Amino acid sequence: MLPLFFAFGNLELDTIFSVISSPSFRSIAGFTVKQALLSTFLAMIVGFPAAVHYARSNGRLSRLLGITTYIPFFFPSISMAIGFLAVYGRNGLFNNLMSFAGLERVQILYSLGAVLLGHVFYNAPIVILVLGNALRNLPSDVLESSKIDGSGRIRRLLRVELPLVTPAIINSALLIFTYCFTSFAVVLVLGGAQFATLEVSIYMNFRLLAAPQNAVVLAAVQFAFIMVFGLLISLSEKSSPFEHGEQYLEKNRLTGIYSWIFVLFEWIPILGALFSSFYDWTRKEFIFERITKLFTEKIVLLGTGLVNTLVNSITLSFLAAVVTVTIAFFLSWQARHTYRESRYLRIVSLIALSVTPSILAVSYLTAFGSFPVPLLLVLLYIVISLPVALNYISGQVIGAELAFLEAAQLDGASKLARVWYMIIPFFRSTIIYAATVVFAISMGEFGGSLILGSKDFPTFAVAIYRLNGSRYLLEARFLSSALGIIIISVVAISRWFAQRPERSSRSTP
Numbered sequence: 299m300l301p302l303f304f305a306f307g308n309l310e311l312d313t314i315f316s317v318i319s320s321p322s323f324r325s326i327a328g329f330t331v332k333q334a335l336l337s338t339f340l341a342m343i344v345g346f347p348a349a350v351h352y353a354r355s356n357g358r359l360s361r362l363l364g365i366t367t368y369i370p371f372f373f374p375s376i377s378m379a380i381g382f383l384a385v386y387g388r389n390g391l392f393n394n395l396m397s398f399a400g401l402e403r404v405q406i407l408y409s410l411g412a413v414l415l416g417h418v419f420y421n422a423p424i425v426i427l428v429l430g431n432a433l434r435n436l437p438s439d440v441l442e443s444s445k446i447d448g449s450g451r452i453r454r455l456l457r458v459e460l461p462l463v464t465p466a467i468i469n470s471a472l473l474i475f476t477y478c479f480t481s482f483a484v485v486l487v488l489g490g491a492q493f494a495t496l497e498v499s500i501y502m503n504f505r506l507l508a509a510p511q512n513a514v515v516l517a518a519v520q521f522a523f524i525m526v527f528g529l530l531i532s533l534s535e536k537s538s539p540f541e542h543g544e545q546y547l548e549k550n551r552l553t554g555i556y557s558w559i560f561v562l563f564e565w566i567p568i569l570g571a572l573f574s575s576f577y578d579w580t581r582k583e584f585i586f587e588r589i590t591k592l593f594t595e596k597i598v599l600l601g602t603g604l605v606n607t608l609v610n611s612i613t614l615s616f617l618a619a620v621v622t623v624t625i626a627f628f629l630s631w632q633a634r635h636t637y638r639e640s641r642y643l644r645i646v647s648l649i650a651l652s653v654t655p656s657i658l659a660v661s662y663l664t665a666f667g668s669f670p671v672p673l674l675l676v677l678l679y680i681v682i683s684l685p686v687a688l689n690y691i692s693g694q695v696i697g698a699e700l701a702f703l704e705a706a707q708l709d710g711a712s713k714l715a716r717v718w719y720m721i722i723p724f725f726r727s728t729i730i731y732a733a734t735v736v737f738a739i740s741m742g743e744f745g746g747s748l749i750l751g752s753k754d755f756p757t758f759a760v761a762i763y764r765l766n767g768s769r770y771l772l773e774a775r776f777l778s779s780a781l782g783i784i785i786i787s788v789v790a791i792s793r794w795f796a797q798r799p800e801r802s803s804r805s806t807p
Contacts, residue, residue, distance in 0.1 A: 302653065304665035306518045309511070317515040327519070330495040333410065333485075334478040337417035341474050342467075344418050345425025348560040350455070351553035352426050353433030356545060359557055365790055366564050367427040370420055370477065371686070372735070372789045373568070374742030376759045377782035379487035380766050381567035382416055383407065384574050384775050391570050408490045416484040419564060421474040428473065432466035433459055438546040451550070469531060476527045480520070480654045482745035487763075496520045500656045501749055504663070514664060517657040524654065572779035575772050585772050592773050600761055601754075611758040614672060615740035618679035619733040622687050625680070626732065627725070630692035655682055655746025662750065671755040675747060679740035686739065687732045694728040731796035738785045 317323055352363045369378075385391045386406045393403040406412055436459060444454045460467070482497045494502060496516055504513035578585050596603050653661075658681055662674045706716050722729070747757040756764065758781065766774035 301658070301661040301665040302521070305514050305661035306521075308664070309514060309518065313511050314515050314518075317512050318519065323516075326494055326496060326499050329493065330479060330497075333413055333417070333493070333495065334475050334481075337414050337421065337478040337481075338471055338475040340414055341418045341421040341478075342425055342471055344560070345422035346429070347553050347556045348422070349426045349430035350433065351550060351557040352430040353436075354546065354548045354550065355554070356547065359554060359561070362561055363423075363426055363430070363557060365786070366561060367423045368786050368789055369423050369564060369568075370427075372738045372742070372785055373420075373782045374744065374759055374778070374785065375420075375483035376487070376744045376763050377571075377742070377778035378420060378567065379416065379483045380762065380775055380778040381571035381782070382412070382419070382488055383766070384571035384779075385567045386412070386415070391566075391574055407488055408492075410489070410493060412488040413481075413485055413493055416488045417478045417481060419567065420484060421477055422560070423564065424474050424477075425470050428470035429463060429466045432463040434545055436462060436546065438544045441546045451548070472527060472531045476524065476531070479527070480524065482654075482656060487766075496523075497654060497656050497745065500660055501745065504660055504749060510660070510664065513660050517660050521653065521657055568779060568782055571775045572783065575776035575779060578772055585776070589773055589776055592770065597761075597765075597770075600756055600764060602756075604761060607756055607761045608758050610672070610755070611741060614675050614757070615679065615737045618676050618683065618740045619736040621676070622680045622683050622736045623691070623729055623733045626684060626687040626691045627695070627729065629688060630695040633692065634696050653681060655743055656749060658682065659746040659749035671751050674750050675755070675757065678746045678750065679736070679743060682743065682746070683736040683739040687736050690735070691725075691728060691732050694725065698724070700724075727796040731792045734789055734792040738789050741781070742785060 348363055352360050383390065387393070388403060388405065388407070392406070396403055406415070440462075441454065441458065444458045449457065479495070480497050481495060482501070485493055485495050485498050486501070491498075491502065497520065500513045500516045500520070503509040503516065576584055576586070593604050600607060655678060658678050659674075662669070662678065666674065703716055703720060706720060711720075742759060743757070744759045744763065747760050748763065751757055751760060758777075762774050762778045762781070765771075765777070
C-alpha cells in the first residue's frame with residue numbers, strides 16, 4: 299500500500315478532473331467495460347458444457363480438462379498472445395489450412411473479435427474450475443432422488459443443479475470479468491493500440507506518451523474498480539449449504555464431444571505455436587541452428603544476451619518464490635486460531651488482488667524510481683503472487699491437525715527445533731507447490747515487467763515480446779511456447795506431488 303499511497307497521494311485534483319473528463323478517457327473506459335462484459339458472457343457460454351462434463355465424469359478427458367484449468371493462472375500471457383499470432387495470424391496455421399482448402403485467408407487478428415477470442419481462450423477454463431468443481435461436489439443422493447422422480451438431464455440441470463451452485467456461477471463470472479477488465483497482453487498484442495483498455499493505456503501513457511501523471515490517474519481509477527470487483531467476489535464466495543458427497547457420474551456423449559473440441563481449442567494455440575516454430579516454411583528449413591545462435595550472441599534490441607536475460611528472470615523468480623512463501627506461511631500460521639485473524643488474511647489478499655502489475659509498476663516508479671530495477675521486479679512478483687500463495691497455504695495450515703507439536707513442546711523441544719524438524723517437513727509438499735506456483739507466475743509476468751524493466755533490465759517474457767516484434771519471429775514463437783509448456787508441466791507435477799497423502803494426521807481442507 300505504501301507505493302500506492304505515494305503515487306496516488308501526489309495527484310492534483312486538476313489533473314484528475316482533466317483526465318477523467320476527457321473524451322479519450324470515456325472512450326477507453328467504455329471499451330474496457332464493453333469488452334469485459336462481452337468476453338465474460340462468451341467465456342461462460344463456451345466453458346459451461348465442458349464444466350458439466352468435467353463434473354459428471356472422471357475419465358481421461360475429465361483429467362485433461364482439469365489440466366486445462368491451469369492455463370488462466372499459470373500459462374504466460376505473452377506466450378498465449380504469440381501462440382494466437384502463430385495459429386490465427388495472416389500466415390498462421392488456420393489461414394494456411396484455409397488456403398490449402400481453396401478458401402480465402404481471413405483477417406482475424408487486430409480486431410475486437412481477436413480480443414474476445416483471446417479472452418475466451420484464457421478465461422473459459424475458469425468456468426470448469428469454479429462451476430465444474432461446484433457441480434462435482436453436489437451430493438449424489440440429491441441428484442439420484444431427482445432422477446428417480448422422473449427429471450431428465452436438462453430439467454435436473456436447470457431446476458436442481460444450477461440453483462444449488464448459483465454462488466459458483468456468480469463467482470466465476472465476476473472473476474472472469476475482473477481478468478478481462480485488467481487484460482494487458484491479449485489486448486496489446488492481439489488488438490493493438492486502437493483497442494486499448496485501461497491497463498494498456500496505463501502502459502502507453504507512462505512509457506510511450508511520456509504522460510506519467512495521466513498513467514497514475516488511470517491506475518487510481520482502475521484500482522478503485524478492481525477493489526469493488528474484489529468485494530463482490532468475496533461476497534459471492536459462500537460456503538455450500540450441504541455436505542460434499544460422492545461424485546455423481548453420468549455419461550453424456552454430446553458434452554463429451556464438445557469437451558474434446560474445447561480441449562483442442564485450448565491447446566492448439568499452445569502446441570501449434572511450438573510445432574510451427576521448428577520449421578521456417580518460407581525458407582523450407584528447420585531453425586534449430588538459429589535458436590542455438592540466439593543463446594550464444596548478444597542481441598542488440600535486448601542490450602544483453604538471451605542467456606543472461608533467462609538467468610536473471612530465473613533468479614528473480616526464485617527469490618520472489620522464497621520470500622512470498624515465507625510471508626504467506628507466517629501469516630497463515632499466525633491466523634490459524636481465530637476468525638478475526640483469518641479475516642485479516644482475506645483483507646490482505648483482497649488488497650493484493652486489487653493491484654494489477656501495471657498499477658504496481660507505475661506506483662513503484664513514481665514513489666521509488668531511484669531503487670534498482672531488479673529489487674522493484676522482485677517486489678512486484680511478491681505482491682501479485684501473494685494472494686495465490688496465501689489462499690493455498692492458509693487452507694492447508696488451517697485444515698491440519700498439529701497435536702504432535704504440543705507433545706514436542708512438553709518434551710522440551712525449542713521453537714526453532716519444532717519449526718525446522720517438524721513444521722517444515724510436515725508442510726513440505728505445501729511449501730514446494732506454493733513456491734512452484736509463485737515461481738511460475740513470476741516467470742510469466744509480462745505487463746509490470748514491461749513497464750519496470752523494458753529499458754535496462756528486460757525479463758525473459760519481455761525479451762520474447764521484443765523478439766516477436768523484430769526479425770526473430772519464429773524464435774519468439776518457439777521460446778514463448780516452450781516457456782508456457784514448461785511452466786504448466788512443472789506446476790502440474792508439483793500439484794500431483796502436493797496431493798499425495800503423506801501424513802495420516804493431516805485433514806483435507
